[in-house]
Amino acid sequence: MLDPRIYRAAFLPVIFALVLVGFSLRDQPPGATTTLAPDAFDGEVALTQLDALAAAAPNREPGSPGDRLVAERVREGLEGIGFRVRTRRFGAATVDGTRQVASVYGERTGFSSERVLVVAQRDAVGSGARAQLSGTAALLELARVVGSRTLNRTLVLASISGGPAAARDLAEHLGGPVDAVVVLGDLAGDETVRPLVVPWGDGPRTAPLELRRTVETALSAEAGLAAGRAQPATQFARLAFPLTLGLQGPFVGDGIPAVLLSASGERPPAADQEVSEERLERFGRAVLRTMSALDGARSMPEAEGYVLLERKLLPAWPIRLLGAVLLLPVLIATIDGFARVRRRQEPVGRWLRWVALCALPFVLGVLLVVALKLTGLIGAAPPGPVAADAIPLEGGGLAALAAVVVVIALAWFLLRPYLGRVVGAPRDPSTPGAAAAVMIVLCAAAVVVWIANPWTALLLVPALHLWLLAIAPETRLHPLAALALFLVGLVPPLLIAISYLGQFDVGPLELAWTGLLLVAGGGISLPAALGWAVVLGCAGAVLAIGIRQALGEPPLSGGPGAPPSVRGPRTYAGPGSLGGTESALRR
Template sequence: MLEPRFYRVGLLPVALVLVVVAFSLQEPPRSVRTTLAADAFSGSRAMASLDRLADAYPVRRPGDVADDQLAERIAGDLRGTGFAVRTSTHEGRTIEGTRDLQLVIGERTGTSSQRIVVVAHRDAAGPGSRAELSGTAALLELARVVGAPRRTSRTLMLVSTSGGSGGAAGAMALADELKGQDVAAVLVLGAVAAEELRRPLVVPWSNDVGIAPLQLRRTVETALRAETGLNGGEPRALSQTGRYAVPGTLGEQGPLVDAGLPAVLLSASGEAPPAADAPVSPARMQGMGRTVLRAITALDNGPAIRAQTTPDVVIQGKVVPAWAPRLLLGILLLPVLLALIDAFARARRNRIAIGPWLTWTVLAAVPFVVAAVVARFLGLTGLLPVAPAAPAPIATVPVSVGALVAVVLAGVLAAVAVRLPRKRVVKRAGGDPAAPGAAVGLMLVLWAVTFALWIGNPYSAALLIPALHVWLFALLPEYRPPRAWGMVLCVVLLIPALALGTWVAATFGLDPVDLAWTALLSIAGGHASPLSWLLWSVAAGAAVSGVAIAWRGRARAGDDDVEITMRGPVSYAGPGSLGGVESALRR
């Protein structure tokens, strides 16, 4: 049923596209630099401010009384340094559930309406959390340095948010506030005084398929090296593609990058907030504070940074534009499509049923869909009290065993419920998943899912493309290997997804239960879109069906032999078929 020539023809454009991708490499943009020293920032004054704030507000859960009182104090300090201050209240989903949060914005008008925005959140999950509060202390020291009577070329905005301890609700409100405004750059301050370093120190990630502009990242990294001698820790190519395949970040820059704003997080503790008892360092505060001031000075006097958030990949100092991986991954779908079109046409000519096997494959996805629907239901109805709209550190949202059990139980019950309908479909289609129509139907479903993922996120689709190519030959009867090898191929093809899950767990310090809980929260909180988890549910159902087909193993010799009981079209019945006749004998 499978004609390899169509597959080979589809591979020809791949070589051409590889050449195009090779010539698509670009030089990275240069960082914006300044020769002005950032001596005006006083680390000792910032540390004294940190001590006062930490002693006055030791517990600062998002939206509580202490958080609101701290917001009022920050607003008063900003006014005292010459900033025009406005506050607003917005509702946000946090680690405390849905809360009313205060957004404090101090603005100092420059000669240009284009804005440089500096952001720091003031809340914390644990008591004390001096390292996490150091971003706010640095923000207030910056207000003293750049406040009246100093003037900047670009308008400067200093913003205090709440909800940054998990869910980034304040950053989401700020993204709405900045909508339609001309923003040159957004610098998000994390735990700038944390003593223990965790890279990357300059975090560019988004909660969607995107990343902060490379020029902005390089500008902040250059300022960091100049003031501290530290390397910001630029992510490697594999880390970049992994982040694009599974978008998400714990930093407040995520929602801002999602909104198309050029934003990065600067934090000594990296992407995740430090522990509540993490020590702080005056030297770190001094170096990081000077870094921020130097970056602001460079951005204020330099050219505007283009707000490009497309998922480009940096490899060995060269930039691969986002369209190149998309084109390459898309063209890899072509060989499988041509082979499947031919296999489908052959099946139709031979009157082999395909439709029932499409249903059989899709029914296998029902348990995964039901589990995801239950998770989303828990988030929408409030049965899951905490469901932030963005990823949150696992320590701030304790695992709910009851919720996990409910989701798993829903999936198991759905699997039991669809077992009988699947058996009926198999019986209607001929009674054997080893039939050619089953493999063709499964591959059509898997190709459609991969194509849909490629449209939205080509890096996610890359996880399924190896399965498409290998299963094309591993599942169809004429090429299907024996059962043992077939099961090995099924396991091998799960390696990309398993490797990515292992990498995510290692990056965020998650064990298997934490990883499952994080996935549940992403669905319950709406971070993972319904379309994405629906497509991945169908892909999981196709994997289950593929294992069922591989378990049947290679067709046994003689299975397709037909016992001849009479002469007919299947055999030769012409002259001589009954042996020699006298008239045909040599005389």
């Protein structure tokens, strides 16, 4: 089913795409600056506020009495300074299950309707958690400082509770255009984890570099700290499988310029993390300098996907183009192979049913996760990733993971063969029809992924090319070589998983638990989860074809028992070179 000449010729556009990628690199834009001195932020006053809030509400689980107490203190503080305050109450999927939480917004109108939004999360896991509360204390001190200033842009200070669900709700109820969002994390902890300015989103976008540079410049000027930058491979991983523990994620995913500023980096600080008045003052002044710069700067561009390479910036559009031309050889080879297989009267439709049966176990695994959430067996499932200690992997979590694995295994080894006999699916997957069916489904999935996220599509490119070569009967590979190609195709997703193991500071089981919670909570939508189940089913089908070919190589064209050839030699271009007629096939 594979014509090497057509496959090789389809690689020609890749050269032009690579040239365009090289010319698409552009200089990194600078950030906004300000000459106003942010000395008005008083670290001692902010730390006193922090101690008072922590003493009054040591336990602040989402929706708890302590959480409501801090929300009331924030509302009173903003109203006393002259902010126009409103409170929004809603049900949110939190780390403690569905809870009624409240978001408190304080607004000070400027000359422009464009808003600069500063957000602080007040709830926390564990008793005390003073470092986690430092963002709220800094928020109140910022309100005191800017309460008497004249602003160009409207300033909104928001105190939220509920994690990713609260951030998503805030992003959906902003009430007007937002020019930039700064999320305050741990501003007083004595531990430093870079990057201090976190730009990732829950979609294939990153905060605009102008906003990142603005916050980084202010942090360097006031705290003397370098924010730190992620390596290009890490940036690619964040765009290919966009996950983030920071509350800036929903904003960036919607295209809103947003970053998280935190001394602890993306992960929340430990409940017993010590706090420092000096650090709180330095980070608080960095936030005040950032607000002054944003207030007088031009509008920030929308969040978009890009990768920083040394001093250059690689945007998303050449990646989309590169992904398309790298998929093109497999698409053309698959279409040509399908036509060849049909001329041989192979039952491709029946093999498509076989591929569907290979995907069925993984689809059942996804549906089981959804059922566990609907029945309450998975109690807490926020719509985004959370820290490992927020929803620890305990007995119930291990049981849920084990149930999913068992269901997938039983469905693969027992249910799939049984249903195959019921629906009349073929049994010998070593035929060209099986390879054609698998590649048709894989190519269709790759095109859908390319439309949704070109960065993810690049991860599928090696698997598509290598698996095509591994299962095409014409390649005549040794079984070990075919197995090696199959395994190499799995390397890019494995590297992405390893990257997140380090960035989230979790183990393999905890990362799997995070993925299960994302499916249960809607962080990974049901259509997306089912789509990846189909891709996993195709991977299983490729492995099944390889095993079958290793056990007994099928006859190739011209071999004993093979269909009669209706083509001449490869150099022959006369009558019949494009395929035989019905009469020729009968002869």
